[in-house]
Each structure stands twice: as structure tokens, then as C-alpha cells.
Amino acid sequence: MPVLNRAVGQSRSPIVVIAASSGGLEALFQLCRLLPANFPAAVLVVLHTSPIGPKLAAGILDSKIAMPVSYAHSGEEPQLGHVYLAPPDHHLVLSADGRMSLNKEPKVHHSRPAANPLFESAVAVYGSHVIGVVLTGGDSDGADGLRSITGAGGVGIVQCPSEAYDPSMPIATMKEDHPQYILPVEEIGPLLSKLVSGSRREALEVHGR
Template sequence: MTRTSRSKPIAKPQRSKIFEMVAIGCSAGGLDALRTILKALPADFSLPVIVVAHTPPDNSYLLPSLLGAVCKLPVSEAREREPALTGHVYVAPPNYHLLIEQHRHFALSVDDRVCYVRPAIDVLFAAAADVYGEFLAGVVLTGANSDGAEGIKAIKRRGGLTLVQDPKEAYADTMPQAAIDTGAVDQVLPLAALAERICGLSSNRPKL
């Protein structure tokens, strides 16, 4: 009796996920961290990048120009009803929560402070997770409170990617550690590796 050999099915290569937005949150020490990441983004980076930074209201308006000085992409303050365009960096305006609506336009809110701040990272992350789902990447950088932890959990529940700066090298480790403590973080990376990882999310860059 001869045995017929059964060939194993050939595994199909998995397709890399195409991301549609990067949302970044930071607080104390965040300017230097943001500058490192945004400086690394190539001119052909194909995603919108949304930034919520805890900065004093009287100098928040300087953030777009400070970041724009090192970034190859246009950087501007997000405005009400403005669409989130690809290849553009948007910064939350002072004293307003920044949200994304279903048609992928910005909305501003003066609702109560979250984690004692407005704009709050949690608010942006939760709203963006509802709109972009698994195609959203959320990034928590240095900071001195727990803002962003609840937002990280919201992104993870919707299947998105969650990235956090290594607390050991952060200017203030409270915020990244709070995110890590949720158990919903996919990767914890030093800043240089984090910048490289974000670059790889763009559809016209190698997927890392």
C-alpha cells in the first residue's frame, strides 16, 4: 500500500497594515521629544500627525513655529471643521480639547479639563480611535501626569497601534509609565527608535 503525500498549504504572506493617522501626546519635556520625532519624518510622509501638548496658554501659539522649524512637513494649529490632511502636522490649540469627527474634520471643545488639562491627550485619543479604529497609531511621550493612559486603552480596544517612549529616558516618566501600566501598550521604545517606527507607518515607507 502506497502512501500519498499531502503537501502543506503554502502560507500567504501577510499584508502590512496601512495606517491612516498618528496621534501624539506629551507634557513636561515634550518639546524636545516632539522635535526629535518630527525632524525624522520624511517629506513624503503620507499620514496626518496630530499633536496634543500640555503647554502654558500664553506660549502655546509658539509650538507650530517651533516644530515647523525642524519638520519637513507643514505644521499648523488645528482649526474647527478643518479636514485632517495627509502629510500635515496639526497641533491642538491652547485651552481647547481637540477631537476628530466621523467625516475626519477637527472639532474643538471647551468641556471640563481632563487630568487637570485642556487640551487633553485622552480626549483626542478616544475621539480618533472611534473614527480611525485599527488604522490609528497612538504615541505617548514624556510627561508628568497620567493623561493619555485612558486614551491608549481606547485605541487598543479598537485595534489600533499603541507606542510609548521608554520612561527610562523620558524627561518626566509619569506619563509613559501610566500608559504602560494599563497593559495596552504594544511597544516601548527609546526616542530614536520610536521616531523610526513612526516613519515606517507611512504607506510609502518600509513597514517596520
């Protein structure tokens, strides 16, 4: 499968980064089930999970959606049309060469994995070619990271707090940043398909931004 063009400022393939916590597995399913198997971007996900719990989320999601899903491994290059989850108790970040890297640095907003390190490292590598999504969850993880994404010219998307299982992360993100889109989760998948297919203007018109 093709890998992403990682040259900063030259990348033709966007990268999608997603944050989720309480109620996040169901939200991810609702989002990803609407993405095609040939989705032209890699999707990297931080889902807050117990550090001692079994690694089940990737297998559950993989059995339900068209795109392959796996836990990320250090040194692995993200492939287009693939979903990668941060494993329990490890931050997932992108290295300068665009490869995925795992670490056990201190928790961020009480979480490891946390979304902010992933979001900020994605901006450092891909600049304006990052699409960030904050879904349901407690606390405020993802808020600072999404601000970094939109500040670099990328796209910020937040799940509507009114439909989120836990609205804390979406609300915190909206207070910290001005994301371009605030949508029900079932509208986020089709929007991502438009955005990564180069139809950003069409997406803006459809959603009234």
C-alpha cells in the first residue's frame, strides 16, 4: 500500500488525527464505517483506554469497518487507507521523518495516550495538511492540539457536544479554538472524504462555512 509523502509543505496526501475518550469507540465506529476502503489518507487515533486493560479496541473496530485497523508500532510508516490506534499506556507521535513512534513520557491531562502530542507532532511534519477531529470524551485533551492544527492552516472538526456521550472534550476544544466544523459524528465521515479528496471548497459550501 502507498505511504504518505512526508515532505513538509509538499505533501499531497492529508493525514487525519482523531481524539476520543468516553464513548469514543462507538463514535469512531459511527465515523469510520462511512469511510471507503480506499480512503486516500492515513488515520491516526488516540482513544483513552485503561493502561492495564486488554488491547481489544483495534480488533473490534477492524471487524466492523472497511478500512484495516491496527495498533501503531514504532518505526512504522503510516499507510493510506489504514487506521492506527495508539496502544494503551503509550503516547503515539510522528517523528520528523513521518514514521510513527511510541513513548511513555508523562501523562498529558491525566492521559497516556493523549491526543495533544499526536496532534502537535502531526503539525510539525505535515503543516497545513493535517485534519484534526475531537470526539466525545472527558477532560480537555485535544483542545491545545486542535488549536495547533488550525493555527498552521489545517482543518479542525469537533463532534457536536449535544450528541456526544461525554461533551467535555468537544466543549473544551470549542472554548480553546475556533474549529471550522462542529458536526454530528455521522456527518464527519462524509466530510473527511470530501476534504482528503481535494474537495475542500465543496465541503465548505455544503456545510455553510
